[in-house]
Amino acid sequence: MNIKKIIAIASAKGGVGKSSITALAALSLSKDYKVGILDADVYGPNQHILFEIENSKPEIISKNSKKCFKPLTSYGIEIASMGSIIDDDKAAIWRGPMLSGAIKQLMTTTDWGHLDILFIDMPPGTGDAYLTVCSEIPLDGVILVSTPNVLAIGDTFKSISTFNKLDIPILGYIKNTTLPIKNTPEINFGPDIPEITSIPFDENIYNMSLNKSLNLTADLKIFLEKLINE
Numbered sequence: 001m002n003i004k005k006i007i008a009i010a011s012a013k014g015g016v017g018k019s020s021i022t023a024l025a026a027l028s029l030s031k032d033y034k035v036g037i038l039d040a041d042v043y044g045p046n047q048h049i050l051f052e053i054e055n056s057k058p059e060i061i062s063k064n065s066k067k068c069f070k071p072l073t074s075y076g077i078e079i080a081s082m083g084s085i086i087d088d089d090k091a092a093i094w095r096g097p098m099l100s101g102a103i104k105q106l107m108t109t110t111d112w113g114h115l116d117i118l119f120i121d122m123p124p125g126t127g128d129a130y131l132t133v134c135s136e137i138p139l140d141g142v143i144l145v146s147t148p149n150v151l152a153i154g155d156t157f158k159s160i161s162t163f164n165k166l167d168i169p170i171l172g173y174i175k176n177t178t179l180p181i182k183n184t185p186e187i188n189f190g191p192d193i194p195e196i197t198s199i200p201f202d203e204n205i206y207n208m209s210l211n212k213s214l215n216l217t218a219d220l221k222i223f224l225e226k227l228i229n230e
């Protein structure tokens with residue numbers, strides 16, 4: 001595996017925009033860098049839908065007499081998602097060990113090319129999936145996503161404490177406003193967790209026309225380019 005940086009995009013709270021931001025981040029870099037996405041949300045994968053590859057199946061190839069998946073590609077981005085391999089409703093009944101096994105297998109049996117950066121789109125919560133990703137995948141760091149909402153901010157503190165316990169560097173957070181609301185609470189996770197960028201409510205993001213919103217990710221792109229080139 002020849003991947004320069006592996007970055008998880010995470011939040012304990014569901015629905016705050018992890019998957020949308022993962023896809024936006026990947027798209028914003030895709031012209032200049034080799035980018036991959038591992039959708040670790042085995043119960044509710046979304047990347048295959050965001051990249052409109054839900055009807056494609058990855059090719060199975062043999063490499064050094066081992067069978068592996070060729071990642072699907074969209075805009076040159078290599079994408080591995082359980083959503084392209086099995087039906088969503090099959091994964092829905094899996095329990096802890098199967099879930100962990102699935103994430104690990106998806107990571108290790110995907111024949112990733114040489115990548116500058118691989119994003120891991122994390123599922124919500126801080127349970128088994130966090131432990132698997134953090135113990136099985138050599139993460140360079142995590143970027144947190146929070147909406148400006150008291151409950152989301154509270155849950156993000158839970159993510160911070162989990163990643164601290166697992167010794168995963170927290171690179172910063174992205175404030176993502178998923179609703180067209182003006183007066184929202186301040187976000188402050190302390191001096192060690194800076195705001196990387198703030199993404200406003202945007203109808204194109206809402207309607208999954210992500211390519212029309214790449215202007216909103218200019219600061220995020222600069223941040224990620226620095227990371228790749230450090």
Ligand SMILES: Nc1ncnc2c1ncn2[C@@H]1O[C@H](COP(=O)(O)OP(=O)(O)OP(=O)(O)O)[C@@H](O)[C@H]1O
Nearest residue numbers: 014015016017018019020124178200201202205206
């Ligand atoms: N900045 C934004 N402007 C408008 N809509 C947004 C924005 N960010 C996300 N959304 C919308 O909010 C919803 C949740 O986003 P998304 O699925 O990316 O969140 P998530 O954190 O990955 O959710 P889950 O925890 O279920 O995996 C989606 O309908 C998405 O289109």
Ligand SMILES: [Mg+2]
Nearest residue numbers: 018019041046
């Ligand atoms: Mg998601």
